[in-house]
Amino acid sequence: LYEPAAGLIIRHWGGETGVVFDASRVMTHLLDIGIIELLTSGPVGGSSIDDTTLAELLRLGLLRRTA
Amino acid sequence: MPTLAQVGPAALRRSLRHEGLTLRTGPFRARIFSRLPEVADAVGTLYADHELAAHDDFIDFEVAVQRPAGLRRLWRPQVEFQFDGQPPFNPLPGDQGFPLLEWGLNWCVYGQCHQYLILHAAVLERGGRALILPAPSGSGKSTLCAGLLFNGWRLLSDELTLICPQRGDIVPNPRPVSLKNESIDVISGFAPQVRFGSRVSETTKGVVAHFAAPTEALRRAGQRARPGWVVLPRYVRQSPAVLQPLDRARAFMHLVENAFNYDIFGAEGFELLASVIDRSDCYSFEYSSLPEAVALFDRLADQTP
Numbered sequence: 001l002y003e004p005a006a007g008l009i010i011r012h013w014g015g016e017t018g019v020v021f022d023a024s025r026v027m028t029h030l031l032d033i034g035i036i037e038l039l040t041s042g043p044v045g046g047s048s049i050d051d052t053t054l055a056e057l058l059r060l061g062l063l064r065r066t067a
Numbered sequence: 068m069p070t071l072a073q074v075g076p077a078a079l080r081r082s083l084r085h086e087g088l089t090l091r092t093g094p095f096r097a098r099i100f101s102r103l104p105e106v107a108d109a110v111g112t113l114y115a116d117h118e119l120a121a122h123d124d125f126i127d128f129e130v131a132v133q134r135p136a137g138l139r140r141l142w143r144p145q146v147e148f149q150f151d152g153q154p155p156f157n158p159l160p161g162d163q164g165f166p167l168l169e170w171g172l173n174w175c176v177y178g179q180c181h182q183y184l185i186l187h188a189a190v191l192e193r194g195g196r197a198l199i200l201p202a203p204s205g206s207g208k209s210t211l212c213a214g215l216l217f218n219g220w221r222l223l224s225d226e227l228t229l230i231c232p233q234r235g236d237i238v239p240n241p242r243p244v245s246l247k248n249e250s251i252d253v254i255s256g257f258a259p260q261v262r263f264g265s266r267v268s269e270t271t272k273g274v275v276a277h278f279a280a281p282t283e284a285l286r287r288a289g290q291r292a293r294p295g296w297v298v299l300p301r302y303v304r305q306s307p308a309v310l311q312p313l314d315r316a317r318a319f320m321h322l323v324e325n326a327f328n329y330d331i332f333g334a335e336g337f338e339l340l341a342s343v344i345d346r347s348d349c350y351s352f353e354y355s356s357l358p359e360a361v362a363l364f365d366r367l368a369d370q371t372p
Contacts, residue, residue, distance in 0.1 A: 009334060009337055009338070011316075011319075011337075011341045012315075012316055013314075013315035013316060013344065013345075014315075015314035015315055015316055015317075016314050016316075017314055017316040017317060018316050019316045019319050019320065019337075019341075021334060021337035023333065023334050026330060026333055028320070028323055028329075028337060030316055030317065030319075030320045
């Protein structure tokens with residue numbers, strides 16, 4: 001299982017996309033609303049995420065393995 | 068304090084040559100030195116209605132536009148911008164003194180004034196709400212801004228949007244409006260009353276000309292505006308004026324991309340821009356006809372409660 005990395009600030013306004021501020025890297029990401037909802041829903045894994053998306057979120061440092 | 072027009076041209080030139088001309092521009096005070104007559108003439112015309120600051124006031128920027136030393140001044144004169152006595156840029160051809168002063172003052176603001184989050188965006192006000200137009204050069208932003216300010220919108224800035232981190236509102240910084248190339252003739256036709264300063268050709272941006280900020284904008288330079296609209300303008304040849312709702316997160320990213328000092332603010336900058344988006348209607352906008360564009364923005368302002 002994975003969980004959102006520490007220090008993420010997530011905002012969306014009900015559109016097709018949302019934004020995430022990663023305080024640890026001082027980076028801002030524009031993400032599809034589906035991924036925004038994933039990041040705000042708690043632990044991620046199994047059928048809740050496909051391999052490509054998981055790899056991308058790990059690469060961006062937005063997810064980490066749960067302890 | 069008196070305005071520059073009340074001082075007279077002789078005193079203006081004397082100040083520029085000796086103790087420095089101390090001008091108020093929005094929330095800033097700039098002390099300007101120059102021995103160049105064309106710079107004095109342009110400052111006298113284009114800053115005529117700006118207030119002077121007292122000579123012992125706090126000064127945000129001390130700048131000069133002068134001829135650099137060296138033999139080159141004899142056969143191909145140049146002009147150099149100085150900030151605190153140091154030239155941050157390479158010199159430019161000798162007739163570009165006033166545009167260089169304006170570009171230099173912009174550089175001072177976006178490079179030094181991190182008490183504000185600063186966007187590369189024109190900004191105007193109507194009914195207390197700010198219309199923010201973030202866009203790169205060549206998008207038609209300045210033309211649209213100039214058209215709107217001749218049609219009931221108050222100029223806050225044609226180039227730099229200052230956002231107050233404490234209150235999240237927009238701080239006016241009205242200064243001469245810069246236009247380039249075809250935009251100069253477009254605005255001359257749209258607003259025949261406009262009085263441009265000298266046209267300066269062969270700058271890095273092409274032909275550049277300025278006109279003075281409207282007196283009303285200067286008189287109300289202390290009145291901030293709350294964010295109201297974020298509109299991404301784009302000039303598209305032969306396009307009708309089309310305003311389309313823009314996904315707010317995408318609009319947010321455009322603000323980030325057009326911010327000079329977002330990275331300095333960190334999480335505070337993220338929250339501040341998010342609060343701008345919270346309070347704004349967001350659109351993309353394409354146009355080719357300025358009168359059509361201005362009429363559309365009139366309707367937009369009238370429809371918004």
